[in-house]
Amino acid sequence: MCVQDAEQVSEGMENQEAWALHSELSSTQMESCDRNTACDPVGLGNSFPLESICEDTVVVEKKQSLLSSFIPALRSGEWSHIGQRSHMEDTHICVADLAKNFGYNSLSEEAISFYGVFDGHGGKGAANFVRDHLPRVIVEDADFPLELEKVVTRSFIETDAAFEKSCSLESALSSGTTALTAMIFGRSLLVANAGDCRAVLSRHGVAMEMSKDHRPCCANERMRIESLGGFIDDDYLNGQLGVTRALGDWHIKGLKEVGGRGGPLSAEPELKLITLTKEDEFLIISSDGIWEVFTSQNAVDFARRRLQEHNDVKRCCKEVVEEAMKRGAEDNLTVVIACFHSERPPSVTVQRTRVKRSFSAEAIQNLKFLLGE
Template sequence: MASTESYIVLVLWLSCLSFSLGSDPLDNVQMERVCENTVAVDFKQTKLNNFVPFIRSGEWSDIGGRDYMEDAHVCISDLAKNFGYDSVEDEVISFYGVFDGHNGKDAAHYVRDNLPRVIVEDADFPLELEKVVKRSFVQTDSKFAEKFSHHRGLSSGTTALTAMIFGRSLLVANAGDCRAVLSRRGTAIEMSKDHRPCCMNERKRVESLGGYVDDGYLNGQLAVTRALGDWHLDGMKEVGEPGGPLSAEPELKMVTLTKDDEFLIIGSDGIWDFFSSQNAVDFARRRLQDHNDLRLCCREMVDEAVRRGASDNLTAVMVSFHPDAPPPSRANKRTGRVTRSISAEGLHSLRVLLEGQ
């Protein structure tokens, strides 16, 4: 009898244990579904992150309506190799930059020729790339002041925007009003912010360092709040921290590229005076779909800005992450229509109309 009772107790105990562990078939099905969903999400994420960019680039510049060309640019497919160093763990770092000079070309050309080398020769390159880039902008600015301390070139300045691609990472550094725009399935993603006195954050920074904004100009003299050079302007720059209101320190933005990322446009402000970020992406996609030639696309963008009346120097650099042209725009699922934005020509006409009122 005792053994029979023990057997019954054991069966009841096992039943309770089975219930507490969720042995019900419905619970098992639910758990399997959760696991399947998790695996699907992980697989989708892994597939997305396994994207390997196919890097190619093109560039074009034009003097525009100016008497002198003060823009400069650079395209380096392998940054370390370009300066005689071996790539770390066979990871190639591509480097692209646009430099919009003012009051002469000396600062723009100096930064173009020296900033990439300063970055590569930093002791922390490439392991701490973000710190290296910030530090290199400031160091290059200081070196420019030393080199031209007794030279008329000291009176020049330049904005600077660089883009570095390593693996699936895109790092953009900007000081000034050049702009970088990423096309993500046809949608414009701004990778930089224009550093102008009208920007509230920049205005607060400037005023905290003893500067001021007068009629839209920094200290009544410059249309940008960040630039390299311009050491001849009183009250603008100071050696050391925190420095003067005109800063050479760039703002950084980094993203991980996926297959949805099509190309990057880098342009001097002469381009952005006649193209909004989305307009530029739309324009470039249409041209690339026609011929898939990046350099020709840059030329067409520059020519279009000139046709609309651009008077500034113009420079455009494009970097593509695919060998093929961007796919056609997708139709809106709700309306069946292709999503479009106002054209560059329409935007310019609207601006002229509003300014004429």
């Protein structure tokens, strides 16, 4: 998703909230009219008595208070394991206050929490470089923190370019990495993804994917790749790479800077911005090794049960990793979980729908035959 798309998502959600507010207010007005037939005694159309206007104002204030009252109580945990691999190429970062951590005075009164998972390939140089440099590039951007969507997109691309320069000076660094970051500020959650790590939100127990896996099998990615002179061979980008977006990999010919338009391997992240509500419980950010053995909903269910048992976020991350290994995961494994409440997730009551059972005409005839009727 481009920056413009992310902004449209944000605007769309604001419009949805406004529309929901408008609908509830209209309903309240109608109920008020039913109770008081003097609402429009002489056919004055949209004119209402002063008492009705005052009542509507109270409703508006109450609704606005409900919309803005939720403030996430952030706490997080993380766990990593080498898995069945001979080398550990995953890395991650958890920062409670991004600006303060890097010694910058933020224009925002709210702390901006930053979480990231970086899954390296062909070595750990790129993953470690992005982990160490990307957050600083973000806070040093002139538009930080007022235009975070633009800042994050620029920072991914600038960090990628900076890594290319480092590789030209030290070839041993040559490698690549996927990158997924989550930034939480106030009630806003901004996820940026380039690669096949995944972020999944638990909304009252229902899994909501906050990122899209960038793999060669994705139709949109295939179209983008082919438009830039790349190709998909046996589900690999240019027959060489299992992801279609990543930072690094400058040493692989034909993946970047083809014809001055940028190559088929893109470092530009797709963004997703949402407004958190009381129903949003926690966010899982994991490298692809976890998602090879967990579905998004399965991971939410598993983590939710563990948090209900002991409410220890770090222990929960460790248990997710251990469960992935029991299920046969072979890749490096990294899990970061950010919770938005201090209390345990509430129990969810599943409403079971009644299924009406009926017999076909043929079945009824067979039954009559068996009964001798």
